[in-house]
Amino acid sequence: MACRYIRQMPPAILSSICALLFMTSCGSQKPAAISGTVFGSGTDPVFFSLERTPCFGKCPAYTVTIMADGTARYKGRSNAPREGEFTGKVDKATMQALFDRATAIGFFGYQDKYDSQVTDIPSTIIRLNADGKDKKVLGRVKTPPAFKPFAVYADSLLAPVAWTKVTDVK
16 A cells, blocks of 8 residues: 555655665664864874862862873862872763864864963863864963853763772882
């Protein structure tokens, strides 16, 4: 019965349906797309770093650095979620998400410094090195609207990383 309706369809509609079915069936067979983003560079393997500096109050002070291969180092200082040195591994999807967000907010076009003669405001320093672009931004005062939310986004992406405390071997 269905064949009768298919035969009665105009050829343009029938060919469109066939093409759509072919494209969707082939698409479901393909593996997930692998990003072509190059993390880090040949001369500097650092891909991403986020540093939050101390203030006179309870501001968390820490640095997290992600290398091109996903190895990561966290150094927590005062008021940080974890204090001391830790290592971890960041997956490529997380790294790609950081790069994609940075690109979306225009991070590579930001000024290098947003600062002023203020003594008690902590700085947020973000560096991103990928696809031949290397940008480091110090943000303290009058940052672009998306800068601080980008740092919060990075924190949320890196929170699930399984951090292993580095112990001193003597």
